[in-house]
Amino acid sequence: MSRPIRVLVAKPGRDGHDRGAKVVAAALRDAGMEVIYTGLHQTPEMIVEAALQEDVDVIGLSVHSGAHLPLFRRVIELVNEKGLQNTVLVGGGIIPSDDVRALESEGIGKIFGPGTPTAELADWIRTAVTTRREDA
Amino acid sequence: MGTPGHDSDLLQPLLDGDRRALARSLTLVESRGPGFRNLLRGIAPRLGRAHRVGVTGAPGVGKSSLVAALVATARNNGMSIAVLAVDPTSPFTGGALLGDRVRMTDHVGDEGVFVRSMASRGALGGLSTATGDALDVLDAAGFDLILTETVGAGQVDVEVAHESETTLVLFAPGAGDAIQAMKSGLMEVADLWVVNKADDVRAEKVRADLVGSLSLHEPPDDLEERVVLTSAKDGSGVGDLLEKLCARRAELESSGARGDLARGRIRRRLTAAARDLVSERLLGSAADSLIDAVVTGERSVHDAAEDILRTDDGGRS
Incomplete structure (x- = not known):
């Protein structure tokens, strides 16, 4: 029996726009995943510590403040520091395409822009996690 | 490391x-x-250190908030503390939204706190099937106190009491006549009754009603002591609650009741584990010959069930 995919959905930084994160959390729950929702105003330290304790397969980050570059980079750094390299990182929010390319080359598996169908997100995560688990 | x-x-x-x-x-x-x-066998000699406390109550009475307040208070008292927070799995999709962490995001970098969310994964009774094993793992990791927070519980979701040495049942003002509704289920498994949201003016009335209702069947001498008013919001009463938890732990230890509780817990888990093993046997083709025997009238269902237990290979021979 394969265990359910566990996803941490987190809002790093100071912006209060959590609608997107909640839509994603509900959609992934409905796709059969176990979603741990941590709420607003999380530091990268809080997020990665939660990911470690919850032993999640995926960390999903949502940022609408414009501070995505330093926040995502700090999360990548901490994930590596804590030995959680096997965790799939995904992001969402209002993120310019240059930054998307940069972050995807630095360790974020994929960044999903506004208007992404949630089914596409769930499918991408399922494929990515299955691959990681086989490699592990 | x-x-x-x-x-x-x-x-x-x-x-x-x-x-x-x-x-x-x-x-x-x-x-x-x-x-x-193997892992559970490995930790077996290391169990029995932690005080296992269950926290239950109807949805919205403030379980997560009170647990967060207890974590902070326990840390101030130098105790290490783990939280196992159970939320419901959807019976339709198998998915779950585990949201208890929202109220427990402090304590980053504090090695004395560990919070884990757990989905109920189809189990009834307010916990998950693996809760007992998970509690053993947390116990072996060396925490002083382990809080198990159930899903928002209904009247007969008393499973948490079987896994805990001390069970807190929470109430809050504004929850209708929850006291009446819970009278014959959760009410009976509580070691301490907690009226949360004490910052609400109606809390004292809830407390008085609760004491009145409990006095019908509980020994009256220490009843007032066993009903605790707390406010997770302003922290009042949480220190008092922690003190009562510690006192109970000491009393369980000195009276020898702690050992009895452990034996009761083990008996239940042994039953469940044995049932799981039998179910596993019956899932496979192993049971086919027994089913055949019942179909042909050679054996009764009850005889066949005994055969399963009697043979090492689950009736395959």
Whole structure:
């Protein structure tokens, strides 16, 4: 029996726009995943510590403040520091395409822009996690 | 500390307090993954240290908030504390939204706190099937206090009391006549009754009603003592509650009741584990010959059931 995919959905930084994160959390729950929702105003330290304790397969980050570059980079750094390299990182929010390319080359598996169908997100995560688990 | 590569390497780092090993051990026992029995065998000699406290009550009475307040208070008193927060799995999709962490995001970098969310994964009664094993893992990791927070519980969701040494049942003002509704289920399993949201003016009335209702069947002498007013919001009463938890732990220890509780808990889990093993046998083709025997009228269902237990190979021969 394969265990359910566990996803941490987190809002790093100071912006209060959590609608997107909640839509994603509900959609992934409905796709059969176990979603741990941590709420607003999380530091990268809080997020990665939660990911470690919850032993999640995926960390999903949502940022609408414009501070995505330093926040995502700090999360990548901490994930590596804590030995959680096997965790799939995904992001969402209002993120310019240059930054998307940069972050995807630095360790974020994929960044999903506004208007992404949630089914596409769930499918991408399922494929990515299955691959990681086989490699592990 | 290096990251353990395989699940078989989890035992020693878990016992040494490695948090990643603890997290992965919880996943292993929760998913019944390869080697989970070995891990549980390995930690068996190390159990019995933690005080296992269950926190239950109807949805919205403030379980998560009170647990968060208890974590902060326990830390101030130098106790290490783990939280196992159970939320419901959807019976339709198998998915779950685990939201208890929202109220427990402090304490980053504090090695004395560990919070794990757990989906109920189809189990009834307010917990998950693997809760008992997960509590053992947390116990072996060396925490002083383990709080198990149930899903928002209904009248007969008393499973938490079987897994706990001390059970807190929470109430809050504005929850209608929850006291009446819970009279014959959860009410009976409480060691301490907690009226949360004491910052609400109606809380005192809830407390008085609760004491009145409990006095019908509980010994009156220490009843007032066993009903505690707390406010997770302003922290009042939480220190008092923690003191009562510690006093109860000491009393269980000195009276020998703690050993009896452990034996009762083990008896139930043994029953469940044995039932799981029998079910496993019956899932496969092993039971076919027994089914044939019942179909042809050679054996009764009850005879066949006894045959399953009597043979080592589950009736395959």
